[in-house]
Amino acid sequence: MRALRIILVDDHPIVRAGFRQLLDMQSGWGVVELGSAAELAAYLRGGEVDVLVLDLSLADADGLVLIRQVLAAKPTLPIIVLSMHDSGLYVQDALAAGAMGYVTKRSGPDEIVDAVNAVAADQQYLSQDIRAYAQNPAAGNLxxxxxxxxxxxxxxxxxxxxxxxxxxxxxxxxxxxxxxxxxxxxxxxxxxxxxxxxxxxxxxxxx
The missing domain is CATH 1.10.10.10 (Winged helix-like DNA-binding domain superfamily/Winged helix DNA-binding domain)
Structure with missing residues (x-):
């Protein structure tokens, strides 16, 4: 069975390394670390990817615009937002832009793994601390x-x-x-x- 190819984009090397360690522990997963939108654009011109894990707050791009740009080129690519922001407004914007998952950086370590499994199976995933938003979209506007x-x-x-x-x-x-x-x-x-x-x-x- 072909390995699941995951691209992890975050401009903080320590954060990126920590999440990569969690993902690398999964059998059959291959992870590529990138630190910027520019690196992602260069990779996507020739590299293959099954799941994109993306920080919204990159130094060289607006995360919401970047989601739309990536999906314009790769409409079926599942994207998970990995963010420090847990406001329902951020979740709403990310999902509206086309993200399939949203995991906050305060989530339990297993949640990023659960999120990758979910979106790879074409299912939406929200981390537990923001799941109330999915049950009641109006909560994002509190x-x-x-x-x-x-x-x-x-x-x-x-x-x-x-x-x-x-x-x-x-x-x-x-x-x-x-x-x-x-x-x-x-x-x-x-x-x-x-x-x-x-x-x-x-x-x-x-x-």
């Missing part, structure tokens, strides 16, 4: 009950420091749509600038 799910996504991205143009690319919508959402968010949250949006996001624990 930090911002005033907002629609779409507005909450825009708020999250703006709070992370993204420009309107970058938000539009990430969400695959027009800048005009983002501006309209931002105006509504300002009104509903009682703020008047992106700086205030970020401060509120920090206060509510969104970022």
């Amino acid at each position: 930090h911002a009950p005033e907002l629609t799910a779409r507005e909450a996504q825009v708020w999250l991205l703006l709070a992370r420091g993204h420009t309107v143009a970058r938000v539009a690319r990430t969400m695959d919508v027009s800048p005009k749509t983002v501006y309209a959402h931002r105006s509504s968010i300002y009104t509903k949250l009682g703020v008047s600038s992106d700086h205030e949006l970020r401060q509120l996001a920090l206060k509510r624990g969104v970022i």
